[in-house]
Amino acid sequence: MGILEGKNVLVAGVTLNTSIGFAAAKVAQEQGATVVVSNFGRAMGITRRVIKKLPTEPALLELNVSDADHLAALPEALGEHVDRLDGIVHSIAFGNPETALGGKFLDTPWEDVGTAVQVSAYSLKSLTMACRPLLTRGSSVVGLTFDATIAWPGYDWMGVAKAALESTSRYLAKYLGPEGIRSNLVAAGPLESLAKKAIPGTEKYNEVWSERAPLGWDATDFEPTAKAVVALLSDWFPATTGEIVHVDGGVHAVGA
Template sequence: MGILDGKKIMVTGVTMNTSIAYAVARIAQEQGAEVIVSNFGRGMSLTNRVVKKLDPVPAVLDLNVTDPQALADLPGVLREHGFDHLDGVVHSVAYANPATALGGAFLTTGWEDVATAVHTSAYSLQSLTMAVRDLLSTGSSVVGLTFDATVSWPTYDWMGVAKAALESTNRYLARYLGPDGIRCNLVAAGPVDTIAKKAIPGSTDFNAVWEQRAPLGWDPKDATAVGKAVVALLSDWFPMTTGTMLHVDGGLHSTGA
């Protein structure tokens, strides 16, 4: 028996097999879940190829989480694929313009680029959750992914601000959905060598920081530990945990210089 036996889980943001979302989808299936995944636009070709490595091969939705009409249509699309309810939703979506909002441009970034980062990376947690609200019920779990925004990071800039907004959004979702028995949590991952990470100028420097300071060590090429944590939060093993941020970073968050 797996800890997600019989559960229906939606995983957004699946791209390459190096992505955290892919690891979540793979481990969720191993633990008995029926999984459906999504990506958006040009990334769809990557997703359609990589899901062939999963068994069974899940359906892939083309979902722009910043498009109100796409969100309005989502429950119907899910039902067409046999997902008449959702036991879990994984939010693995983020974007900030690398040329203007990342890489040290913080002091000169214009509002339009800031708005894009916040909308895509933070507000979408609320809008996605509310889009599928009628498919969620007591025991359902919403899990998002963050890169600890309680501190500033070199080059992360407005994505860091967006992640801080994401972390606050998670707490408010937990407050308002808790009375209906719906849990909302985040996993703060260490640096994983995904496509998204590689788009951040200077992000490879994070690997050296983790190599030096993480008490348990850290492998940036393996998202398995993060995927397992997400799956655990999707399961019934955390029935009274909501509004929290679980660190899966080799312990680096607990260390000083």
């Protein structure tokens, strides 16, 4: 019996099979969960093909977390597949690579900053609130971050957005804790995902991790991060909330 046996989980933001969201959906299914995934727009076609590679093809919902109508319709859409929601995986972020990333920090217009913060951080709150009617005591919300305690080369306004995401998770933990709902984040090291490839200069991150990770680091292996996500979704962390679990080979804990 898996650690998510009998649980229902929404994984929001699955595009390619080279993504943490896809890996989390796979491990969640292997651990017994019924999984529903989401994406929106033109990416839906890609997602529809990719999820056929999962152990069981999950239901796919169209969900743009910046669209109020999509969020309002989410409980009913989820209700067609599950009677409650035990977990949410927030695997969503966006920063315009032309203006908000790659060393353009000082010149980024507010419109692009606002988009990065809304999609990458505020959406953790808006998605959770949209799902709230289906959440129960013991439900778990898990988001994904890239350690926002320092400034990374080229990460720029996405780093600011991730800092906002980390703070948002702590406030969700504060306000939803009395309902028995947990909110935590997983801070992964650099993985060869679509998101990483969209950020100019991130090849330098691999050099840092190859030199500094005490446990070593395989940027093509998504499973360790997915396992951490699934562990936080499970009942094995019943008194843990507002936490950031690092899955980075130990880089966050050591100096140069």
